[in-house]
Amino acid sequence: MAQQTTSADVVIVGSGVVGSLMAEKLALSGISVVILEGGPRIDRNHVVARFRHEANKSDFMAPYPYNDWAPEPRKNNDYFQQEGPVPYSASYIRGVGGTTWHWAGMAWRYLPNDFQLQSKYGVGRDWPFSYDDLEPFYYEAEVKMGVSGPLNNGSPRNKPFPMEPIARSWAHQRVQERLSQIGYEVTTNTVARNSRNYDGRPAxxxxxxxxxxxxxxxxxxxxxxxxxxERAGAKIITEAVVYKIEHGADDKIQAVHYYTPDKESHRVTGKIFVLAANAIETPKLMLMSTSDKFANGIGNSNDMVGRHLCDHPRTKVSFDVDEEIWPGRGPVSEYSIQSERDGDWRGEEAAFRIDFSNSNPVAGVTSKLISQGVYGKDLIAGIRQQSSVTLGLKNIVEQLSDPNNRVMLGDRRDSLGIPNPKFYFSVDDYTRRGNVRARRVFQEIAEGLGGTNIKFMDENKFSLANHITGTLGMGNDRATTVCNGEGRSHDHENLFLAGTGVLPTVATVNSTLTAVAVGLRTAEFIMEDLA
Amino acid sequence: MNSNHSKSGVTRRGFLAASLAAGSLTLIPHALASTTPQSVADSDAYRAFIAVSQQITANTALKPAMAERLYLALVRHDDSFAERIKQLDSFITAEAIAVSELQARVEAEAPEVKDLPPAIATGWFEGLVGSGKDVELIAFSEALMYVAVADVLKPPSYSLGEYGIWQNKPAKA
Structure with a gap:
């Protein structure tokens, strides 16, 4: 039934930012590359038009097409099954380009200490390599992605940013000036956003x-x-849902099998295989791919695939500033506070970074006023007044890796008969203590800005950040990790893992840039293997 | 006049189109105030809707196309809308209710129409009709909440201006 359709030196599952940039690098070195993508192509102008016509504008998935053969978590769908005390929520896009179609472009590097959490503070996990080892690949990623930022962001660098930091909005300027008076340094965010025309894209x-x-x-x-x-020569096959990984007697991977939306099966062979299909979908695929020898799934002889799931279980605050700052002018994520990302206390409580929202607040403000029965001239005046002063903050808080927090196979199945993911997720006291400290910092910041109407999020609720890490963790200890520092599976020498899942710690920043840097580093080991 | 037009190259079709456009422009306030669009079955209900809308929006020059779209959506989402909007309008007129006390008075004295002022306000200001999974968008960039702040903010996805324009202190700040 299965038909052999394709073969390449390197077969990559997943066309997101990590898989695609690895594919480009490999293809440019003369290696033949095929990318298998479960979803369809995504057209930017189509998504913009759908956004403008969409009623629920706060649902960032709504403008993207949904495909039942490549399902993804949506508001009100039951794709994720839950077992743990804290429901695990995430959103990701299954389509060409993946989830960075919607992100705020935050492209932070980790701090050097984020790579040695265990040896430095006695908690969490150490990475199998250091910040310095990754530094050149961070820069390579920043050049590819077009990153702008300020120098004072805590992560040392050998070369300047490709671009100057984005111009600061009036709100950013006022908050920065006022918080400097109470000892908080506000920094312009490091982002994959153009502060000038760059690489054929506008400012x-x-x-x-x-x-x-x-x-x-x-x-x-x-x-x-x-x-x-694709320009470099890689071939992308869309609507190709990989459902099985096949190994040989030598444990090397021989092929992957994919379904088309009408469940026609195809087999793709290669010399090297890379799984870069998201930190939930990749472990799901590995767990599904069982054999007599690997009864718990490919790469899972030590039962570590899908475990150590980490995210940022954030807390939030909002308040009214005592002057008109007018958030909503410029990019949505513009500035932040770095001072809580590392410190002597990190053995006891979680580190975090504080993000200020610069999203247009008008819709939320209007909805609230109408619900209070405010109409006419008072409504118009209220929209203006409240939109000009409202400010929201959240903390990007660290979570320690816990093997019990994990992705598993659920018992519900999608239209192709593939299991949905199931989760056990909890938030420990280390992170909760970090959130307690965050609320104290929030209070100081609010007071420093003359804040009134201060509203904290419920301390037992968490706003997860879609920074899905740990499930394919890399490390030197073969008993507790899924791959080594090269990204190579401990069980299969020609299988490499990539994407945010391989990051063994979640740290206090968005995970994309680090995942790209690690993927570009992994690509060099693949090139050595094929040389 | 004809010779002037032929000299300037205006065709008969262009002249007619220009005349029609000019004519319809002058008709807009009149059309909104007293003329029911052909798509609307109940002209009394439509007049009541316009009267209540003018109060809730503090605007007597509401755009006719958006008014029609909003009215039709409200009727589509609520079979009783046409009857109840007349009731709400009569209540407001009879009691000479100021918009500042509208919601409290309706809830106390006419609770059967208490959902209409927020529904109408949500339509004009947020461009939304209905709730939950049935919510429908009837306007985005024309929604009055964005008109209210148009000198400072643009609706999300529309450009504020050239790179860095957001550095400036907003005029009203």
């Missing part, structure tokens, strides 16, 4: 719609990576 022009879609590609996304991969 930001303040559409304030980085999520769910930048209408002009001033913000980098995986669709651009996929185009780069």
């Amino acid at each position: 930001c022009c303040g559409n304030n719609n980085c999520m769910p879609i930048c209408p002009i590609d001033a913000q980098y996304h995986g669709g651009i990576s996929a185009q780069a991969a």
Whole structure:
């Protein structure tokens, strides 16, 4: 039944920013590359039009097409099954370019200490390599993605940013000036967003719609990576849902099998295989791919695939500033506070970074006023007044890896008969203590800005950040990790893992840039194998 | 006049189109105030809707196309809308209710129409009709909440201007 359709030196599952940029790098070195993508192609202008016509504008997935053969978590769908005390929520896009179609472009590096959490503070896990080892690949990723940022962000660098930091909005300027008076340094964010024309894409022009879609590609996304991969010679097969990984007697991977939407099966052979299909979908695929020898799934002889799931279980605050700052002008994520990302206390409580929202607040403000029965001139005046002073903050808080927090196979199945993912997820006291400290910092910041109407999020609720890490963790200890520092599976020498899942710690920043840097580093080991 | 037009190259078709456009422009306030669009079955209900809308929006020059779209959506989502909007309008007129006390008075004295003022306000200001999974968008960039702040902010996805324009202190700040 299965028919052999394709073969390449390197077969990559997943066309997101990591898989595509690895594909580009490999293809440019003369290696033949095929990318298998479960979803369809995504057209930016289509998504912009759908966003403008969509009623629920706060649902960042709504403008993207949904495909039942490549399902993804959506508001009100039951794709994720839950077992743990804290429901695990995430959103990701199964389509060419992947989830960075909607992100705020945050492209932070980790701090050097984020790589040695265990040896430095006695908690969490150490990485199998150091910040210095990754530094050149961070830079390579920043050049590819077009990253702008300020020098004072805590992560040492050998070369300047490809671009100057984005111009600061009036709100950013006022908050920065006032918080400096109470000892908090506010920093312009490090982002994959153009502060000038760069790589054929324009400078930001303040559409304030980085999520769910930048209408002009001033913000980098995986669709651009996929185009780069194809220009370099990689072949992308879309609507190809990989459902099985096949190994030989020598344990090497021989092929992957995919379904088309009408469940026609195809087999793709190669010399090297890379799984870069998202930190939930990749472990799901590995767990599904069982054999007599690997009864718990490919790469899973030690039962570690899908475990150590980490995210950022954030807490939030909002309040009214005592002056008109008018958030909503410029990009949506513009500035932050770095001082809580590392410190002596890190053995006891979680580190975090504080993000200030610069999203247009008008819709939320209007909805609230109408629900209070405010109409006419008072409503118009209220929309203006409240939109000009409202400010929201959240903390990107660290979570320690816990083997019990994990992705598993659920018992529900999609239209192709593939299991849905199931989760056990909890938030420990280390992270909760970090959130307690965050609320104290929030209070100080609010007071420093003359804040009134201060509203904290319920301390037993968490706003997860879609920074899905740990499930394919890399490390030197073969008993507790899924791959080594090269990204190579402990069980299969020609299988490499890539994407945010391989990051063994979640740290205090968005995971994309680090995942790309690690993927570009992994690509060099693949090139050595094939040389 | 004809010779002037032929000299400037205006065709008969162009002249007619220009005349029609000019004519319809002058007709807009009149059309909105007293003329029911052909798509609307109940002209009394439509007049009541316009009267209540003018109060809730503090605007007597509401756009006719959006008014029609909103009215039809409200009727589509609520079979009783046409009857109840007349009731709400009569209540407001008879009691000479100021918009500042509208919601409290309706809830106390006419609870059967208490959902209409927020529904109409949500339509004009947020461009939305209905709730939950049935919510429908009837306007985005024309929604009055964005008109209210148009000198400072643009609706999300529309450009504020050239790179860095957001550095400036907003005029009203």
